[in-house]
Structure formats: C-alpha cells, structure tokens
Amino acid sequence: MNKDKNLSSEPKRRMTKQKQVILEELKKIYFHPSAEELYKIVKKRIDNISLSTIYRNLEVLSQSGLVKPITFSNDEGRFDGHMHEHYHIKCMVCGKIDDMALMIPDKHSEFFTKSSPLYKLTAMKIEFYGICPDCQTLKNRLVKRRRKKVDHEK
Ligand SMILES: [Zn+2]
Numbered sequence: 001m002n003k004d005k006n007l008s009s010e011p012k013r014r015m016t017k018q019k020q021v022i023l024e025e026l027k028k029i030y031f032h033p034s035a036e037e038l039y040k041i042v043k044k045r046i047d048n049i050s051l052s053t054i055y056r057n058l059e060v061l062s063q064s065g066l067v068k069p070i071t072f073s074n075d076e077g078r079f080d081g082h083m084h085e086h087y088h089i090k091c092m093v094c095g096k097i098d099d100m101a102l103m104i105p106d107k108h109s110e111f112f113t114k115s116s117p118l119y120k121l122t123a124m125k126i127e128f129y130g131i132c133p134d135c136q137t138l139k140n141r142l143v144k145r146r147r148k149k150v151d152h153e154k
Pocket residue numbers: 091092093094095096131132133134135
C-alpha cells in the first residue's frame with residue numbers, strides 16, 4: 001500500500017517543483033507576463049517544461065489564490081505573483097502592465113455605500129491606461145530626432 005502511495009506521489013512532487021519555479025519567477029518580476037512570456041522565463045530553469053504545463057500550473061496556482069490572473073479588456077490573460085491588493089496600469093504603446101502606486105479605497109467605505117445604496121458591493125475592477133516611462137523617452141527621442149532633421153533641412 002505504501003508502495004502505491006509512493007508511486008502516485010511521484011508525479012505530484014514534480015508538479016510541485018514546477019509550480020514552485022513558476023511562482024518564484026513570477027514573484028521576481030513586475031511586468032505581469034502572459035503565459036507565453038512566463039514559459040520563456042521558466043524554460044531557462046526547467047528545460048523540458050511545456051507551454052501547456054505552464055497553463056495548467058497557472059490555473060491551479062490561480063485557483064489556490066497564489067497567483068492573480070489579470071485581464072484587461074480584450075487582452076490575453078496576464079499573471080501576477082504579488083498578492084497584495086493593487087491597481088494596474090497598461091501602456092498603450094508597448095502593452096506592458098505595471099503596478100500602480102495608488103491607494104485602493106475600502107470597498108465598505110462610505111463613498112461606495114452612498115453612491116449606490118441599494119447595492120452591497122462585493123468586488124470592483126478599475127483599469128488604468130497610459131504611456132510607460134520607456135515609451136515616453138522613446139517618443140521624445142523620436143520627436144527630437146525629427147526636429148533635428150527639420151532644422152538641418154532649413
Ligand atoms: Zn510602454
């Protein structure tokens with residue numbers, strides 16, 4: 001009987017290692033990768049891992065509340081290993097999703113109960129969009145280069 005138990009726990013243990021690596025890598029980064037992006041990162045540590053394994057593990061991790069799936073409207077799913085409550089902002093140029101340093105109002109606050117008193121608020125989802133610092137400097141550089149060119153042509 002013990003033997004059988006050992007046999008059946010073998011794939012489980014491997015799953016746990018994969019899960020652990022996925023979780024570790026996700027906690028190291030702050031750009032909220034898609035499953036494909038995470039696959040490229042995890043593959044550096046577990047060479048023979050497959051994309052479907054990443055998907056499966058992310059689903060399990062999400063269900064157990066260790067990973068937070070993020071979906072911006074019409075977007076592929078992204079994943080967050082940082083579980084504290086926070087808002088996200090998406091760059092309209094490169095599509096990167098960053099954390100926002102903005103306080104989340106308490107969902108039981110007077111502000112919400114007063115604005116729709118007939119509802120008991122249970123969840124909320126707010127999406128922010130902008131242009132990330134990288135894309136802003138890139139844009140500035142392009143504008144400068146264009147201006148230089150125009151000056152030169154004068
Ligand atoms: Zn950007």
